[in-house]
Amino acid sequence: MNDLHAAVVAVGAQGSVHLHGYRRLAGVRVVGVTDSEPDRATAVASGIGATTYAGVAALLESETVDVLSVCTPPAHHERIVLDALDAGVPAVHCEKPMALTFGGARRMSAAADSRGALLTVNHQRRLDPAYRSAREAVRAGEIGDVQSFEGYCANLFDWGSHVVDLILFFAGDEGPAQVFGSIDVTERRHVYGALVETAAVSHLYWADGRHATIFTGHVEALSREPRNIVVVHGTDGRLEVRGSEVVVRRFDGGGRRIACTVDAEHRVDLHGVDPAVIQGTALALQDLVQCLRSGAEPVLAARHGLAAAEVVFATYQSSALRAPVTLPLTSTDNALLRGLELGYWTPIGESHGTS
Structure with a gap:
């Protein structure tokens, strides 16, 4: 089976947690990252062999992404998730909370359902x-x-x-x-x-x-x-x-x-993030990837976040x-x-x- 391609939007503290999780998944390769601070994105990308992109649009146009992590502040979640689903990304893992309005959260969930895509919200507990x-x-x-x-x-x-x-x-x-x-x-x-x-x-x-x-x-x-x-x-x-x-x-x-x-593998220093959050996020990504391959519903399915x-x-x-x-x-x-x-x-x- 070919490797799944993953990408991360925003590689600050929580983005680094998602990258940690992806690096521990067999058959998954991070191919692209983007961040509001280009220097940070470049530094992260060079350390994992990924490509840096100026924005989400450029990332989705240039890469075939199987799993996308959205780690931006909540104001940007709806737009990025909808753009990713429109671009045909089959699995999106979004940080909580879902959106700034209930309508935004509903649109995100409905868009995933209508496309047969997987959308998960990182209530990793x-x-x-x-x-x-x-x-x-x-x-x-x-x-x-x-x-x-x-x-x-x-x-x-x-x-x-x-x-x-x-x-x-x-x-x-x-x-x-x-x-x-x-x-x-x-x-x-x-x-x-x-x-x-x-x-x-x-x-x-x-x-x-x-x-x-x-x-x-x-x-x-x-x-x-x-x-x-x-x-x-x-x-x-x-x-x-x-x-x-x-x-x-x-x-x-x-x-x-x-x-x-x-x-022990999750007891690492990632910008002071609680190791329990690091472990939970890694387990969430593992579950999402397994469900993408099997067709099962993820533990953190969007219906729970909604x-x-x-x-x-x-x-x-x-x-x-x-x-x-x-x-x-x-x-x-x-x-x-x-x-x-x-x-x-x-x-x-x-x-x-x-x-």
Whole structure:
């Protein structure tokens, strides 16, 4: 079988993580890279025997790409993914969050479906062996019947997409029927260039009675904790996921810890990225390539990323409407941005960062 050709758009910190993953895949060769900083792209390309391109269009015109990684800030995801699918790329792996609007996320997913292409969103925690074991523990009834979930993170749009995705993961990928949320925008906070809320509370309700509450914001209590926390409450106990720690606690005094381990090959220094993220991304790319060859659905299929995006944008929509939102979400824009234009919030100051 001929080698599959891979390419990476944006080779900064997360792009270097994708390159690490590709280099460990037999039968996959990185043939091209592009980046907003040409010198960085040239340096990376020369080290792996790839070609540097001035932009995505030039890359897609010059190379036959089988797998494309999109590692840009989220503002560029929709355009690049749609261009790649239009060019006939059969598999695209996109960083989260999917897009700046729910309509953008829907267009990305629909374009992949209509072309018979594979689109995955890098919620790589679904591939963490410990998290998968934790989900099996929930399925096996170790904490009884699941009743509710809690989630904690810095913001809903970026970091929170992982928390929402994990709650849906532990809920058996059955989406909620309704979302009731409230957000605060006291400053214009940008994370990887995208405007996010200052703080939020989002309540999710399932038709079978399960519910979830997600809290976001830079409060002191959260700043002492891992960036993403998910708690699953059952009739006989609870499951706690706190960064690299997974604990099953039973009300009868029993329980266990599920070890989070990272293989030595992924314990490398890539711009300070968490080795667990490096390993998870490598596993995601491995799974995508295997599915491209077999025709199976990837673990990180776009439908999961779209489901997480729907909850995020439904929370923003609920806050703008001051009312619950029934899913499926019909609004296709970003109600946070719309609300700012309409004067629903009057932020003071501005910040830019990665959380």
